[in-house]
Amino acid sequence: MANKYRKNNQTVLEVIIIGLFKALWFLISLPFKKIKFGRQKSGLSVEEKNYIVAKRLELEKMIRSENHLELRHVLMEADKLVDHTLKLKGFSGETFADRLRSAESSIPKELYNDIWQGHKVRNQIAHEQEFSPPAGGRELSNASEKLLNYIKFI
Numbered sequence: 001m002a003n004k005y006r007k008n009n010q011t012v013l014e015v016i017i018i019g020l021f022k023a024l025w026f027l028i029s030l031p032f033k034k035i036k037f038g039r040q041k042s043g044l045s046v047e048e049k050n051y052i053v054a055k056r057l058e059l060e061k062m063i064r065s066e067n068h069l070e071l072r073h074v075l076m077e078a079d080k081l082v083d084h085t086l087k088l089k090g091f092s093g094e095t096f097a098d099r100l101r102s103a104e105s106s107i108p109k110e111l112y113n114d115i116w117q118g119h120k121v122r123n124q125i126a127h128e129q130e131f132s133p134p135a136g137g138r139e140l141s142n143a144s145e146k147l148l149n150y151i152k153f154i
Contacts, residue, residue, distance in 0.1 A: 056152070
């Protein structure tokens, strides 16, 4: 009868040995796991998040400008900042568009569409030959704000 209970109950020594083997296995397998210590749930470290927020605030101040060249610069920088954030968050792809597509399921639909609209305006400006803004200052500001709204979301 004592053996019947012995099968289900482990001795303290057995528990310690099993615990040591589990700890050893964890340490051996750790380099093969993609665990990043010191990161938040969003995939960004505190330093990275602080940089992104500081850059966003800097760009938001510049959005109020009346100068078309400065507004173009803000739009380009906002697009780069969103792209940088997507890379840091681990979304795959070779281009901004590829990374944004891979992030689609983790971004609310309206925000996702706004980011696309902002990126399209950026592409119009980036690929034009001469400086004749296809968009007025307000459209440039709106496109920049749409991109920067993603930074508020993170």
